[in-house]
Amino acid sequence: MRRFxxxxxxxxxxxxxxxxxxxxxHGASAxxxxxxxxxxxxxxxxxHGARLSRDVVIAGLxxxxxxxxxxxxxxxxxxxxxxxxxxxVPNSVLPVSLYTGLLFLSVLPSTVQSSIAFTSIAGGNVPAAICSASASNIFGMFLTPLLVGILFSVGGQGGFSWDVLWQIMLQLLAPFIAGQLLQPxxxxxIRSKKKILMPVDRGSILMVVYSAFSEAVVEGLWHTFSVVDIATVIVANMVLLATVLCITMFGSRALGFSKADEITITFCGSKKSLASGVPMANVIFAGQGIGAIVLPLMLFHQIQLMTCAVLAQKYADAAKRREATKTQAGAKSGEATNAA
Incomplete structure (x- = not known):
């Protein structure tokens, strides 16, 4: 039950x-x-930039x-x-602001830590997972704001100023590049001090969430959405995740990838990064109430962790069964050879 x-x-x-x-x-304190x-x-x-080894990137490419x-x-x-x-789904069922959050969620990069961890548990291609998840976050600094503008234009919600891309580069990409330059x-x-530096990772996200929801609460967030609205977002997240998991799992098989690569594609391709998403929302939607926008992402975060934990264990159990079958077949083959 711990997995749930x-x-x-x-x-x-x-x-x-x-x-x-x-x-x-609120006020001056905010x-x-x-x-x-x-x-x-x-x-x-x-x-993030200082942790990422260049050897991993080169090998993964x-x-x-x-x-x-x-x-x-x-x-x-x-x-x-x-x-x-x-x-x-009509707006009467899924409010526009929560659907905006789903749109934003859909263009975020993949997670890094959990994608690698689940790939490892399931017996997938870990080096490829490290490279792919890291590359997803690097490309996401450019692709996420660009796709937000395109999708919002298609959805009739208006785009955003291209100054946002410049803000992303200054606030997110510049520190990342600085970390990469100092990485050698x-x-x-930094990699050896992972536990000591973990509060920086999680603390920064918690600070953004607190700031975002404080602003949203002041503007009346919880008076705007009902329990039914929240339940609708949860169901939409579950359907979205299940659909992508099926596409990545069966699609990778159809494309002829090995079982290890299938696992990597399944876990890296189905995730969305809370660690990158919340700071990006803070930049892209600056001056707006982002509490409703990051709410679907926070819900999706927990759903993907619980679902992928179960899926990773099933992959691991299946690998053990295959290994046991091979061992038994090898033993029978040896007995037959000795008898001959």
Missing amino acids: LPDTFTMLLVLTVVTASFFPV HYFGIATNFAIGLLFFL LHWRLHLVILLTTFGIFPLLVLALGQI WIGDW
Whole structure:
């Protein structure tokens, strides 16, 4: 049953939302808290850049077919599915602001840590997962704001100023590049201090969530949406994840990928990054109430963790059964040879 329980970070997210609901930051305090949050986000992406080994990137690029499938799924199939959902489900069932959150979710990059962890548990191609998930986040700094503008234009919600791309580069990409430049000197040390630096990763996300929901609560977030609205988003997230999992799993088999590559495509192609998504929302939708926009992403985060935990274990169990079958077949073959 532990696989179905929320992880520590998810419980912290829930606690942050509850805190923001009852004790929202506002006024001058919100201004200074926003400055601290921007600094924390910059530090987060600096650490991402410093952790990523260039050897991993170079080695992973050799498996270009796998990476291309994952990128097309992450930035192509996901948005198309959400656009189709918008045509099927009326606004009276799924409020526009929550659908905006789903649109934003659909163009986010894949996760890094959980994609790699589940690929490892399931017995997939871990080096390819490391490269693909990392590449997804790098490309996402450019593709996510571009796709947001395109999708919102298609959906009749208006685009955004191209200044947003410049803000993304300054606040997210510049620290990442700085980390990459310093990676040869500080990369090993940062990777060795993963537990010590983890509060920076999670703390920066919690700060953005607290700031976003504080602003949304002040504007009347919980008076705008009902329990039915939230339940609708949960169901939409579940359908979206299930559809993408089926596409990646059976599609990779149809394309002739090995079982290890199938696992990598399934887990890397079906994820959406909360760690990248919340800071990006803070930049792309600056000046707007982003609480409703990041809410679908927060719900999707927990759903994907619970679902993929079960799926990874099933892959691992299937691998053990195949190995046991091979061992038995080898033993019988040896006995037959000795008898002969």
